Amino acid sequence: MASLSTAAQTSATALPPTRYDKRMSEILAHATEVFREKGYEGASMRDLSRATGMSLAGLYYYFESKERLLFLIQKHTFTTIVARLKKRLEHVSDPEEKIRAFILNHLEYFLANPAAMKVLSHEAEVLKSGFALELAASKREYYRICVALLGDLKQEWELEFSTRLAVLSLFGMMNWIYTWYNPRIDADAAAIAREMGDIFLRGVANGCKTSLKKTDFNSRCKESPNGNHHAAGKR
Amino acid sequence: MASLSTAAQTSATALPPTRYDKRMSEILAHATEVFREKGYEGASMRDLSRATGMSLAGLYYYFESKERLLFLIQKHTFTTIVARLKKRLEHVSDPEEKIRAFILNHLEYFLANPAAMKVLSHEAEVLKSGFALELAASKREYYRICVALLGDLKQEWELEFSTRLAVLSLFGMMNWIYTWYNPRIDADAAAIAREMGDIFLRGVANGCKTSLKKTDFNSRCKESPNGNHHAAGKR
DNA sequence: ACTTGAATCGAACGTTCGTTCGAATTTCTC
DNA sequence: GAGAAATTCGAACGAACGTTCGATTCAAGT
Numbered sequence: 001m002a003s004l005s006t007a008a009q010t011s012a013t014a015l016p017p018t019r020y021d022k023r024m025s026e027i028l029a030h031a032t033e034v035f036r037e038k039g040y041e042g043a044s045m046r047d048l049s050r051a052t053g054m055s056l057a058g059l060y061y062y063f064e065s066k067e068r069l070l071f072l073i074q075k076h077t078f079t080t081i082v083a084r085l086k087k088r089l090e091h092v093s094d095p096e097e098k099i100r101a102f103i104l105n106h107l108e109y110f111l112a113n114p115a116a117m118k119v120l121s122h123e124a125e126v127l128k129s130g131f132a133l134e135l136a137a138s139k140r141e142y143y144r145i146c147v148a149l150l151g152d153l154k155q156e157w158e159l160e161f162s163t164r165l166a167v168l169s170l171f172g173m174m175n176w177i178y179t180w181y182n183p184r185i186d187a188d189a190a191a192i193a194r195e196m197g198d199i200f201l202r203g204v205a206n207g208c209k210t211s212l213k214k215t216d217f218n219s220r221c222k223e224s225p226n227g228n229h230h231a232a233g234k235r
Numbered sequence: 236m237a238s239l240s241t242a243a244q245t246s247a248t249a250l251p252p253t254r255y256d257k258r259m260s261e262i263l264a265h266a267t268e269v270f271r272e273k274g275y276e277g278a279s280m281r282d283l284s285r286a287t288g289m290s291l292a293g294l295y296y297y298f299e300s301k302e303r304l305l306f307l308i309q310k311h312t313f314t315t316i317v318a319r320l321k322k323r324l325e326h327v328s329d330p331e332e333k334i335r336a337f338i339l340n341h342l343e344y345f346l347a348n349p350a351a352m353k354v355l356s357h358e359a360e361v362l363k364s365g366f367a368l369e370l371a372a373s374k375r376e377y378y379r380i381c382v383a384l385l386g387d388l389k390q391e392w393e394l395e396f397s398t399r400l401a402v403l404s405l406f407g408m409m410n411w412i413y414t415w416y417n418p419r420i421d422a423d424a425a426a427i428a429r430e431m432g433d434i435f436l437r438g439v440a441n442g443c444k445t446s447l448k449k450t451d452f453n454s455r456c457k458e459s460p461n462g463n464h465h466a467a468g469k470r
Numbered sequence: 471a472c473t474t475g476a477a478t479c480g481a482a483c484g485t486t487c488g489t490t491c492g493a494a495t496t497t498c499t500c
Numbered sequence: 501g502a503g504a505a506a507t508t509c510g511a512a513c514g515a516a517c518g519t520t521c522g523a524t525t526c527a528a529g530t
Contacts, residue, residue, distance in 0.1 A: 172411025203438030
């Protein structure tokens with residue numbers, strides 16, 4: 001039978017990984033890559049068998065179904081990114097920096113694990129009720145954290161906007177990256193996080209109430225012609 | 236055989252729609268809905284047969300393959316949204332208003348045709364080389380239009396930022412909407428377009444070079460406490 | 471009414487799908 | 501190195517897949 005420690009074990013119960021655990025992780029990694037390439041429905045168990053070098057029947061020693069395999073991938077990915085985020089936020093107190101940390105955490109993990117994050121983003125609807133419910137909890141927690149961070153910013157900066165729309169717009173900006181990111185063209189996670197952070201934070205900060213009236217904006221900006229827009233946002 | 240006018244006929248060759256054309260459109264509409272619900276790979280020809288009320292073999296009188304069916308849906312959707320955009324942009328000259336028109340056009344069509352837009356966004360990678368190439372051209376044209384609009388804004392407002400990242404962030408904000416929009420909770424297309432436009436345009440406008448340094452920003456904003464942030468962006 | 475081509479259908483094709491099972495093999499324990 | 505437990509496998513299951521084909525029904529012109 002399987003060992004007591006599951007593959008998606010939290011760092012709290014850090015038993016030494018058993019042989020079973022290691023093999024499990026290998027299979028999960030290969031499956032993640034296959035799901036990224038062909039999609040969950042488009043990938044067959046025979047594709048996974050080929051990618052892992054394990055027989056078709058052998059896979060079922062680790063997973064009772066293809067659906068549970070997808071669930072484990074998504075659950076593990078979500079758990080990891082939330083855990084990293086919480087650890088990261090401990091060392092930050094400023095609301096703006098917290099949101100920047102959120103964005104950086106998301107994009108760093110996204111670009112370091114593009115396959116897992118694409119599977120998480122793109123196959124978000126395929127799991128059936130049982131699996132879907134458990135995953136929805138993780139998703140909700142992650143969403144709530146971002147809402148709370150933005151709420152703090154709203155209060156500190158005395159802003160007014162729809163938190164829901166702002167958070168979902170931010171997720172859209174970040175998650176859409178799997179459709180276009182090219183490591184040979186695009187900057188690294190830190191740079192993209194900075195630029196997206198600039199766009200989002202400036203966008204959400206409705207400070208100067210005339211800032212979007214074109215004429216006012218233009219005349220105001222003529223007085224202080226813009227320099228390197230990176231200088232201000234540098235951490 | 237099929238009539239001369241194809242189902243995805245452009246408005247230029249506006250022949251009266253034949254019986255064949257009308258039936259074709261019906262099938263396309265039903266298929267779009269099924270693809271939205273179950274995904275392209277997850278939907279079977281038997282699902283489409285059930286949804287359209289037509290026999291399995293009957294469908295193949297209109298489409299030579301399931302893949303071509305998806306292609307026709309995506310091609311028609313893209314063609315329509317680009318055509319609407321071009322017509323809309325004719326009546327606008329101001330760069331900011333042009334981008335707002337772009338966003339409004341995209342979101343209006345998105346929320347009026349959520350199934351088609353989800354299929355366009357979510358099944359963007361499944362078509363094979365032949366179909367994929369033709370669709371990539373439409374995609375590229377749409378992307379280029381947005382790049383050009385943003386280029387104009389950059390020039391008029393004397394801004395500096397990565398156009399590629401800004402455009403792709405905007406697409407992310409807009410296209411992600413299919414994962415969360417709920418007509419019972421969320422505002423209509425015009426309101427969301429306004430809010431997203433505010434976020435994006437303010438975000439991209441790096442006018443006041445100190446705008447994101449928290450201390451400076453805060454002190455600057457204390458002088459003119461923010462009012463209704465919608466007032467400025469009203470069309 | 472009869473002909474003709476367009477439109478639709480039932481039934482089946484061969485293939486691939488996810489999953490199972492008992493046997494074989496490997497690994498671990500003593 | 502023998503025995504037990506953990507792991508892997510070949511072979512097959514029934515179901516569902518996309519697609520085809522010959523026959524049938526429908527709509528329109530004469």
